Amino acid sequence: MKLKSIIIAAVKSIMKSRMRSLLTALGIIIGVAAVIVMVSIGEGAQRQVEQQIASLGSNLLIIFPGASNSGGVNRGAGSSNHFTLDDVTAIKDQAVYVKAVSPVVRTGAQVIGGVGNWNTQIYGVSPQYLEIRSWVLQTGEFFTDKDVVARTKVCIIGSEVKKNLFPNSDPIGELIRIRSVPFKVIGVLVEKGQSAMGANNDDLILAPSSSVLDRLSGGRHINFIQASAVTLAQIGQAQIELSGIMRAAHRLNAGEDDDFTIRNQADLTEAATATSKVLTLLLGSVAGVSLFVGGIGIMNIMLVSVTERTREIGIRLSIGARASDILVQFLTESIILSLAGGLIGIFLAFGIGLILNNYTSQPAVIQPGIVFISFLFSGAVGVFFGFYPARKAANLNPIDALRYE
Amino acid sequence: MSKVIIETKQLVKSYTIGDMEVRALKGVNLQIQEGEFVAIMGASGSGKSTFMNIIGCLDKPTSGEYLLDGVLTSKLDKNQYAEIRNHKIGFVFQGFNLLSRTTALENVELPLMYDRHRRISDPKQKAVEVLQRVGLGDRMDHVPNQLSGGQQQRVAIARALVNEPSLILADEPTGNLDSHTSIDVFGLFQKLNSEGITIVLVTHERDYANFAKRIVELRDGKIIRDQMIERPLIAEEEMKKLVKLEVEYEA
Ligand SMILES: Nc1ncnc2c1ncn2[C@@H]1O[C@H](COP(=O)(O)OP(=O)(O)O)[C@@H](O)[C@H]1O
Ligand SMILES: [Mg+2]
Numbered sequence: 001m002k003l004k005s006i007i008i009a010a011v012k013s014i015m016k017s018r019m020r021s022l023l024t025a026l027g028i029i030i031g032v033a034a035v036i037v038m039v040s041i042g043e044g045a046q047r048q049v050e051q052q053i054a055s056l057g058s059n060l061l062i063i064f065p066g067a068s069n070s071g072g073v074n075r076g077a078g079s080s081n082h083f084t085l086d087d088v089t090a091i092k093d094q095a096v097y098v099k100a101v102s103p104v105v106r107t108g109a110q111v112i113g114g115v116g117n118w119n120t121q122i123y124g125v126s127p128q129y130l131e132i133r134s135w136v137l138q139t140g141e142f143f144t145d146k147d148v149v150a151r152t153k154v155c156i157i158g159s160e161v162k163k164n165l166f167p168n169s170d171p172i173g174e175l176i177r178i179r180s181v182p183f184k185v186i187g188v189l190v191e192k193g194q195s196a197m198g199a200n201n202d203d204l205i206l207a208p209s210s211s212v213l214d215r216l217s218g219g220r221h222i223n224f225i226q227a228s229a230v231t232l233a234q235i236g237q238a239q240i241e242l243s244g245i246m247r248a249a250h251r252l253n254a255g256e257d258d259d260f261t262i263r264n265q266a267d268l269t270e271a272a273t274a275t276s277k278v279l280t281l282l283l284g285s286v287a288g289v290s291l292f293v294g295g296i297g298i299m300n301i302m303l304v305s306v307t308e309r310t311r312e313i314g315i316r317l318s319i320g321a322r323a324s325d326i327l328v329q330f331l332t333e334s335i336i337l338s339l340a341g342g343l344i345g346i347f348l349a350f351g352i353g354l355i356l357n358n359y360t361s362q363p364a365v366i367q368p369g370i371v372f373i374s375f376l377f378s379g380a381v382g383v384f385f386g387f388y389p390a391r392k393a394a395n396l397n398p399i400d401a402l403r404y405e
Numbered sequence: 406m407s408k409v410i411i412e413t414k415q416l417v418k419s420y421t422i423g424d425m426e427v428r429a430l431k432g433v434n435l436q437i438q439e440g441e442f443v444a445i446m447g448a449s450g451s452g453k454s455t456f457m458n459i460i461g462c463l464d465k466p467t468s469g470e471y472l473l474d475g476v477l478t479s480k481l482d483k484n485q486y487a488e489i490r491n492h493k494i495g496f497v498f499q500g501f502n503l504l505s506r507t508t509a510l511e512n513v514e515l516p517l518m519y520d521r522h523r524r525i526s527d528p529k530q531k532a533v534e535v536l537q538r539v540g541l542g543d544r545m546d547h548v549p550n551q552l553s554g555g556q557q558q559r560v561a562i563a564r565a566l567v568n569e570p571s572l573i574l575a576d577e578p579t580g581n582l583d584s585h586t587s588i589d590v591f592g593l594f595q596k597l598n599s600e601g602i603t604i605v606l607v608t609h610e611r612d613y614a615n616f617a618k619r620i621v622e623l624r625d626g627k628i629i630r631d632q633m634i635e636r637p638l639i640a641e642e643e644m645k646k647l648v649k650l651e652v653e654y655e656a
Contacts, residue, residue, distance in 0.1 A: 016506055311502070314502070315502045315503075316515070316519070317487070317490075318461075318496055318498075318502070319490060319491065319519065319564065320487050320488065320490045320491020320492065320516055320520070320568075321487065321491075321519045322483070322484050323484075323487075324484075325519060398490075399458050399463045402463075402498070402502065
């Protein structure tokens with residue numbers, strides 16, 4: 001038979017039992033749509049993370065305690081791994097490629113003040129922290145280097161903290177008790193929304209690092225150091241410079257490994273996208289399983305169809321069809337069925353993508369690659385799952401097939 | 406001299422069901438010349454269909470030889486069998502065996518679709534021609550369940566003819582038809598035979614067998630009689646007689 005007449009015959013046969021064909025293809029439709037939507041959601045999430053990290057400020061550098069080969073961020077493993085304010089001072093005094101630097105001492109605490117109490121994160125930082133994060137004050141002012149030296153008990157509160165403690169009043173000048181230690185509120189931060197790393201940048205309190213170390217965290221260890229390079233182009237030089245200063249400050253000999261890890265914004269992006277790539281892969285594979293199940297559905301129906309059409313096969317064989325003709329016929333039917341399902345699935349996925357992008361906060365980025373791959377895959381499903389029933393049909397003996405009731 | 410088209414030598418076919426062996430054919434020797442019109446008779450279960458299926462290349466014998474046009478069929482492979490079924494033999498079944506939900510025209514065209522050599526250049530035109538030849542020029546777009554039994558059998562005969570075979574085999578082609586239609590169909594076979602096509606058909610009614618030029622009788626898987634008919638009945642005349650009889654009966 002000519003390819004054209006084979007395809008026409010297959011389409012006719014599919015159209016003879018529309019409902020059954022649709023139900024068969026449904027597995028593929030859902031499978032293909034699921035694969036595309038899942039992967040696109042993963043892609044969308046990845047882009048979102050990238051954007052949020054970019055908004056951190058591209059000049060950002062973070063120095064974590066612990067060697068990078070011991071799993072990157074390693075907090076509090078040995079005392080030599082800790083940073084102290086001396087490290088920050090060293091950077092501040094020596095670095096030329098660094099525009100601003102701040103220690104970060106983080107501790108969670110219960111805060112009492114205003115209309116009630118609230119559990120939040122306290123960040124002990126330097127006055128330059130605001131510049132490093134490119135944050136802006138809504139009201140009041142930030143503390144100064146003098147406050148740091150004097151260990152003044154002043155603080156700046158995030159918008160979430162203000163909402164909870166001072167919903168209707170001006171907090172400036174008010175005293176709040178952080179773990180029973182009174183701090184005076186001198187500023188309120190502008191609301192920023194959820195951050196890429198999952199931390200809520202509005203639910204926090206900033207205070208001088210010295211005050212936090214002294215009165216709250218009870219030690220001299222700081223969690224990490226944040227700095228920003230003078231320009232984006234100088235980020236590499238800044239990194240090298242920081243490394244040298246840190247090694248000197250920690251008195252590391254030439255052969256010794258770093259006991260700290262410096263990460264720039266690109267590293268963070270990479271780490272975050274690596275995570276979301278895994279997520280995309282995971283979502284995609286789950287959806288892939290549903291496509292596979294859809295394929296089994298096709299095989300199921302094709303097997304039923306072979307049995308139902310045994311007489312038809314017998315008739316075709318008796319008038320001179322070869323086994324290969326029957327094989328091609330059934331294979332063509334299952335391929336057309338699954339490709340049609342794939343096509344409908346693609347349309348469905350675009351529809352779902354449109355809804356997601358316009359009516360939800362979960363963006364879906366549909367890339368041509370995944371559309372193409374899942375379409376090819378649906379065709380492969382047709383071949384793979386159509387082959388067994390098709391071969392079963394083709395190997396029938398004409399007289400047995402004709403006698404079949 | 407005409408040549409031998411079908412020759413069987415000690416043809417045996419046995420079926421095994423469980424541990425029981427049924428011998429459907431027990432050594433059948435038969436020669437059929439080109440241009441003959443042979444009726445095969447015998448009681449139910451005597452092996453007629455088994456024999457037809459083997460000479461129609463739908464089935465293979467357990468032992469013995471079958472030569473078609475002088476070619477030993479046991480030497481052929483599956484695809485060559487398919488090719489013989491496609492254009493050397495036209496097979497007509499008792500149950501018509503048409504594709505349902507498929508028009509008469511498409512049913513008749515089907516064997517041409519499976520012809521790898523494309524001997525017929527315009528399959529559709531050819532199918533139309535053959536349907537007209539069997540008197541169904543006005544029923545081409547009907548599907549089988551819109552046709553009477555006789556019309557369906559005509560479609561089946563048209564399908565058997567479309568690849569211009571030299572041999573038509575029919576297994577009880579009128580088994581499901583009333584006497585009017587049966588005589589009609591036999592008339593068609595006689596016409597085809599007069600055009601040079603060899604015809605071998607099975608019937609268990611002596612009246613119809615007399616339309617053939619030769620009657621072969623089977624019993625228990627063996628030929629028990631093989632006779633030439635001096636003056637076969639002519640379908641057209643028999644039809645006139647039948648109509649007259651019916652008119653008299655009415656009156
Ligand atoms: N597929 C089969 N399996 C087992 N036995 C069969 C089969 N086909 C035919 N037979 C047996 O072979 C014998 C001849 O059958 P068949 O050729 O159909 O006879 P007829 O057509 O003359 O009525 C019968 O006894 C029948 O039961
Ligand atoms: Mg029979």
